Amino acid sequence: MDYREPKLLPGDLAIWLFIFMELLVFGLFFIVYAVMRIQNIEMFNHYQLTLNRELGAANTLLLITSSYFVVRAVHAIRVDNVKKCIYWIYAALATGAGFLILKSVEYSDTFAAGINLSTNMFYMFYLSLTLFHFLHVILGMLILFAVAIKAQRGAYSAQNHTGVETGASYWHMVDLVWIILFPLVYIIR
Amino acid sequence: MKYESQGIAKMYFIAALGLFLGQIIFGIIMGMQYVVGDFLFPEIPFNVARMVHTNLLIIWLLFGFMGSAYYLVPEEAERELFSPILAKVMFWVFLGASVLTILGYLLVPYARLAEITMNDLLPTMGREFLEQPTITKIGIVIVALAFVYNIGMTILAGRKTVINVVLLTGIIGLAVFFLFAFYNPHNIVLDKYFWWFVIHLWVEGVWELIMASLLAYVLIKVTGVDREVIEKWLYIIVAMALISGLIGTGHHFFWIGTPDYWQWLGSIFSALEPIPFFMMTLFAFSVVNQRRRDHPNKAAVLWALGTAVMAFLGAGVWGFMHTLAPINYYTHGTQITAAHGHMAFYGAYVMVVLTMISYSMPIMRGKKAANETAQKLEIWAFWLMTLSMVGLTLILTAAGVMQVFLQRFSEDPLPFMVVQDELKNFYWAREITGIGFLSGLFLYLYSFFAKGKEVEFEEEQLD
Amino acid sequence: MTSDKLQLKRASTSALLSLLNLTILPIIGFIALLFLYQKTESNSIDRYYAALGIKTNLWAAVALILVTGSMFLVGGYNSAWTWVYVVSYFVMVHALFILFATWTLTRSWTGQKLKLSLAK
Missing domain, CATH: 1.20.1410 (I/LWEQ domain)
Structure with a gap:
């Protein structure tokens, strides 16, 4: 594979392969969830009501906003505005942190109610899916943070900003997964 | 050197x-x-x-x-x-x-x-x-x-470099996870948990990092492909190995008295465990196809390709075969496990070490590649050992299916020892492949001492 | 993109579809491959790989579905030996097809035709 060809996808091709694999993992997870939900529809519907939809919706907004900030960061670097780029990445990191805080509040309520992976199949899927996504948010933030630090050192410019696009692509993936996860687990009846 | x-x-x-x-x-x-x-x-x-x-x-x-x-x-x-x-x-x-x-x-x-x-x-x-x-x-x-x-x-x-940092991560992990070997709780379920944290996190976690970095190193050396390209492959392989492998430990927790959710987590994540091995095959194939030079050490190239293929077969395919909980319900602890174990260890770890030896040993003995006779013998040994291992794996797979059928699947299951007696012919055949493997190994060891014409090549091609 | 590049792209897409049909997208991959084949012109590298992919998958269908099916027909579901043959055969042959398609894919990236040996 020649990595130096004119690109169809922004960022490094490797991150897209990685994103594809990640989506495969989540996709498999979602399919299994959907199948199990159909087989145990009443139980799933019943326990779905115990989830905190308001916090879930707020988190969805936070991630979408955060994705927007990342888009602004990429735009900024494309016109050679390093300062703005860094500023938007930190804004995205802040909203990402907001997601983590709200999700932790939700978890602490859940765990305080004595719920764990073994409680029932619904909670098993809810907890493992969201925890797995939670870890991805942390990973995505680490990647963005690394991009921000490199940007501060002057590594990116209008000509060379593959790194910013790479980090942004991964962050959009994290957002996308939540946008599927939220309705699937919190809303659909 | x-x-x-x-x-x-x-x-x-x-x-x-x-x-x-x-x-x-x-x-x-x-x-x-x-x-x-x-x-x-x-x-x-x-x-x-x-x-x-x-x-x-x-x-x-x-x-x-x-x-x-x-x-x-x-x-x-x-x-x-x-x-x-x-x-x-x-x-x-x-x-x-x-x-x-x-x-x-x-x-x-x-x-x-x-x-x-x-x-x-x-x-x-x-x-x-x-x-x-x-x-x-x-x-x-x-x-x-x-x-x-x-x-x-x-x-x-x-x-x-990416290669030595990945290698270092792998060996730190190797050392750290071994520490679980010192924790030996009385509760036998807990004991098994921690036991798998050593065994599984070694062979399906950090050892994969070691393997990927060694393979990448040899491939850079023998193909002359850009380091940049190889490093990207390495990133993806490492990421996939960790994503699938860490939670994939769950496929060992299906039937040992652990909570039910392991059947889900273990099945889902370990279904993805073939991916890093597949990526290694794809990676090795593609860099060999794009090679910038023909290295005089043909045997090392063969070992590197062989590692990628056999690791995919042994660890990827033969692992996937019985990793899903509903299948594993029937197959756990049978000869199918033994088949997988043999080919996975040989294909992934034995072969990657032999690849490194094949590449570096001639250099440490003062030349770029072993002489023609020695290489020919080594290539013969490669095929003898590899095909014996394929044979052994197929025979144990067949024995395992027979065992599952007679002992667990059929309407009136037979006791363990009666079934073992039924498998006698498979075990004889397996012993023959074992002897085939040993003769391959003897040939391999002998190849280090064989004398012959030195391989000709253009020195400036190599770094 | 120039027509040369487009051809190379189609060639590698064909090889990828062939691999996908053998692994995670059975049937769908094949249908896509048939559509792609129609876009190619004779004596070009993309036609070569599209045709190769179709042939590979037809052979795979024969070797995996037909042969395995007839093993069941001949031996019946309730015989241990049927399962012994089916499982060992299916796993090994399927894996070999996947390896072949993988090699084909990496060859298509070089823009050359398939070659199974390592000699230049």
Whole structure:
């Protein structure tokens, strides 16, 4: 594979392969969830009501906003505005942190109610899916943070900003997964 | 050889190959005991032969990894090894401890060995693959830490490449996860949990990092493909190995008294475990197809490709075959597991060490590649060992399916020993493939001494 | 993109579809491959790989579905030997097809035709 060809996808091709694999993992997870939900529809519907939809919706907004900030960061670097780029990445990191805080509040309520992976199949899927996504948010933030630090050192410019696009692509993936996860687990009846 | 201290790898490789030979001999003894139950009894009972077979495997692979790291790291870091003396001292410590332990297994009953080595003080013995007396385990930790320190200091002071950083991560993980071997809770379910944290997180986690970096290193050397391209592959492989492998541990927790959710988590994540191995195949195929030069060491290229293919078959395909909980319900602990275990260990870890040896040994002996006769013999040995292993795996797979059917699947299941008797012919056939493998190994060892015409090549092609 | 580049792209897409049809997208991959084949012109590298992919998958269908099916027909579901043959055969042959398609894919990236040996 020649990595130096004119690109169809922004960022490094490797991150897209990685994103594809990640989506495969989540996709498999979602399919299994959907199948199990159909087989145990009443139980799933019943326990779905115990989830905190308001916090879930707020988190969805936070991630979408955060994705927007990342888009602004990429735009900024494309016109050679390093300062703005860094500023938007930190804004995205802040909203990402907001997601983590709200999700932790939700978890602490859940765990305080004595719920764990073994409680029932619904909670098993809810907890493992969201925890797995939670870890991805942390990973995505680490990647963005690394991009921000490199940007501060002057590594990116209008000509060379593959790194910013790479980090942004991964962050959009994290957002996308939540946008599927939220309705699937919190809303659909 | 660019750096003098790379030469330390040689003693490690020689020890590794010696222990490898021992491992195969005990495998053949045990294969015989499957059909002739009292073969070599009471001198070498089956359980002892098994212990020696599996322990030797782990020990020699560790020697192989260490040798590979001592060869690879100075060159990647562009400086001499931090402490060649430490590497040499640790070699003798590790070899001494290994030989004493194996002799302990062979010469005294296991219970007596536990007594002599004061297992009571900190009981860690008696678990599969981790049978070593506690004092040996402490020795392994000391050797591993000295190894990590030595390699780590070399890399810290030198050039950091993706290859040596991934390798360092792998060996740190190897050392850290081994520490679970010292935790031996009374609750047998908990005990199994922690036992798998060593075994699984080694072979389906951090060892994959070691393997990927060694393979990447040899492929850069023999194909001349850009480091940049190879590093990207390495990132993806490592990420996939960790994503699928860590939670994939769950596929060992299906039926041991753990909560139900492991059946889901284990199935979902380990269904993805073939991906990193598949990526390695894709990676090796693509860089070989894009190679910028034809390296005179044809045998090493063959080993590298063979590793990628056989790891995918053994670890990827044969693992996937029985990793989903509903299938594993029938197949766990049968000969199917043995089939997978053999091909995965050979394809992934044995072959990657042999790839490193094949590439580096001629250089440490002062030339770019072994002579034509030696290479021809080595290539023959490659095919003999590899095809014997494929045969062995297919036979054990067939035996395993038969066993599952008769013992667990059929309407009126038969008892274990009755089924084992039914499998006798498979076990005989397996023993023949084992002897095929041993002859391949002899041929391989002989190839180091074969004399012949030197390979011709253009010197400036190589770095 | 120039027509040369487009051809190379189609060639590698064909090889990828062939691999996908053998692994995670059975049937769908094949249908896509048929559509792609229609876009190619004779004596070009993309036609070569599209045709190769179709042939590979037809052979795979015969070797995996037909042969395995007839094993069941001949031996019946309730025989241990049927399962012994089916499982060992299916796993091994399927894996070999996947390896072949993988090699083909990496060859298509070089823009050359398939070659199974390592000699230049």
